[in-house]
Amino acid sequence: MSNWAHRTTALFDAVEAHPLCTxxxxxxxxxxxxxxxxxxxxxxxxxxxxxFVDFFRAHDGLRLLWVxxxxxxxxxxxxxxxxxxxxxMHCGSINVPSLLALFPxxxxxxxxxxxxxxxxxxxxxxxxxxxxxxxxxxxxxDDFAEIVGESSFYLPALIAHPxxxxxxxxxxxxxxxxxxxxxxxxxxxxxxxxxxxxxxxxQPRMQALKNFGYGGDHAAFSPAAGWxxxxxxxxxxxxxxxxxxxxxxxxxxxxxxxxxxx
Numbered sequence: 525m526s527n528w529a530h531r532t533t534a535l536f537d538a539v540e541a542h543p544l545c546t547x548x549x550x551x552x553x554x555x556x557x558x559x560x561x562x563x564x565x566x567x568x569x570x571x572x573x574x575x576f577v578d579f580f581r582a583h584d585g586l587r588l589l590w591v592x593x594x595x596x597x598x599x600x601x602x603x604x605x606x607x608x609x610x611x612x613m614h615c616g617s618i619n620v621p622s623l624l625a626l627f628p629x630x631x632x633x634x635x636x637x638x639x640x641x642x643x644x645x646x647x648x649x650x651x652x653x654x655x656x657x658x659x660x661x662x663x664x665x666d667d668f669a670e671i672v673g674e675s676s677f678y679l680p681a682l683i684a685h686p687x688x689x690x691x692x693x694x695x696x697x698x699x700x701x702x703x704x705x706x707x708x709x710x711x712x713x714x715x716x717x718x719x720x721x722x723x724x725x726x727q728p729r730m731q732a733l734k735n736f737g738y739g740g741d742h743a744a745f746s747p748a749a750g751w752x753x754x755x756x757x758x759x760x761x762x763x764x765x766x767x768x769x770x771x772x773x774x775x776x777x778x779x780x781x782x783x784x785x786x
Contacts, residue, residue, distance in 0.1 A: 528578065528579050528582035528583065528716075528720070529582040529583065531720050531721075532552060532582070532583060532586060532720060534757060534758055534759075535588070535720060535723060535758045536550055536552070536588065538723075538757070538758035538759040538761075538762055539588070539590045539616070539723065539758065539762065541759075542759075542762045542763075542766070544592055544593050544594070544762075544766050545590050545591070545592060545593070545762060546590065546591050546592070546593055547588075547589070547590045548589045548590065548591060548601035548604060548605070549587050549588065549589040549601050550587065550588055550589075550590075551585070551586075551587040551588075552583040552585075552586055552587075553583045553584035553585035553586070553622055554583070554584060555580075555581050555582065555583065555584060556577065556580035556581050556584040556622075556623055557584075560584070560622075560623055560624050561577060561580075561623065563624065564623050564624060564626075564627045567627055567629065568627060568684060569686070570686045570689055571689070572684075572692075573689065573690055573691065573692060575713055576692060576712055576713060577623075579620075579713075579716055580622070580623045584622045584623055585620060585621050585622035585623075585625070586618055586619075586620045587618065587619055587620075588616065588617065588618045588724055589601050589602070589605055589616070589617045589618075589619075589724075590615060590616050590617075590723075590724070591604050591605055591608050591613075591615045592608065592613055592614060592615055592765070592766070594613065595607075595608055595611055595613050596608065596611065600671065602670055602671035602674075603671050605617050605669075606669065606671055609669075609726050614725065614765035614766075615725075615726070616722075616723045616724030616725050616726075617668040617669070617670075617724045617726065618666065618668060618719050618720070618724040619666055619667045619668050619670055620665065620666050620716070620719075621664065626663050626664065626665065626682070627663060627684065631660065632662075632663055632664050634664055634667075634675070634679060634701050635659045635662040635663075635664075635681060635697070635701050635704075636659060636701060637656055637659040637660045639659070640655045640656050640659065641656060642654060642656040642657065643656070644656065647704055647705050648705040648738075648740055648741045649695055649704055649705045649709065649741060649742075650683070650693060650695075650709060650741070650744075651741055652741065655704070658683070658704065659704075661683050661684055661685040662681040662682065662683055662684075662695075662697075662704075663681065663682045663683075663684055664679065664680075664681065664682075665680050665681065665682035665694055665712065665715070666680045666715075666719065667679055667680075668680070668719070668724065668726065668729065669726070675700050676700070677698065677699065677700060678696055678697070678698055678730070679696075679697050679700075679701055680694050680695070680696050680697070680715065680729070680733065681694065681695050681696075681697050681701070681704070682694055682712055683695065683709075691711050691712075691713075692711070692712045693709040693710065693711060693712065693744065694709060694710055694711070694712050694715045694733070695707055695708075695709045695733065696729070696730070696733035696735075698735065703738070705738055705741075705742075706735045706736065706737055706738055707733045707734065707735050707736070707742070708733060708734060708736060708742040708743060708744055708745050709733070709742075709744045709745070710732055710733060710744060710745040710746070710747075711744075711746075714732075714745070714747055714751075715729075715732075715733075717752060718732055718752065718784070721752045721755050722755070722761070722781075722784070723758050723761055723762065723765075728781075728784045728785060731784055731785030731786070732745050732747075732784060732785035733745065733785075734785060745785065751784075752784075754779075754780035754783070755777070755780050755781070755784075756777055756780075760773075760777065761777070764777040764778070764781070
């Protein structure tokens with residue numbers, strides 16, 4: 525799908541215009557600079573996939589957090605979202621950092637490579653990894669469940685390593701990043717397509733990167749081309765969330781919404 529700038533503009537405009545949505549955070553970074561890209565790739569020691577970089581060329585970091593005016597509220601935007609998510613309500617959060625923040629000069633603390641020594645433990649994800657090396661390659665691609673000052677139980681991790689130079693995978697970690705082999709993986713571009721196409725909805729992420737338990741190396745989620753085409757634009761999607769469609773329209777959008785990740 526890509527065309528990131530057009531799609532994110534349409535999403536932000538739709539959420540801000542809908543009378544039953546409350547936007548708690550909305551921020552699109554300026555386009556990624558060549559200097560910042562060069563800095564990041566020097567840190568990594570390999571070039572990032574061009575189509576992945578295109579996302580940051582459109583906006584170097586993307587933050588959107590919206591909630592419905594129904595249900596409980598809170599002064600803290602992150603907690604407001606978390607409360608509504610726990611109630612099973614439709615609400616949205618996207619929290620993709622800038623490229624420099626995604627690949628900091630020092631390791632992101634969230635995945636804790638120091639919590640396990642090299643050679644000490646084996647992770648089954650993606651055909652098997654030394655867990656220390658895997659954690660060293662993991663980066664915080666989208667802390668959508670972030671509450672300021674707290675950790676996130678679920679945290680999507682981008683795995684940046686030369687073996688994935690063409691298609692960087694994302695895995696949903698759980699239990700504050702302690703569990704990294706429970707969920708299936710997906711390509712980062714499919715992941716970013718998903719979060720934008722679903723207005724940052726939390727349910728599709730959990731379905732696409734669903735938990736199968738610690739039984740083995742789970743097959744990656746590889747959707748067919750055009751897998752999100754049945755979803756409407758964000759203005760219609762928000763009407764679906766707020767029961768503002770005809771029965772026929774609601775049924776068609778609901779079928780497409782519930783099919784995501786299956």
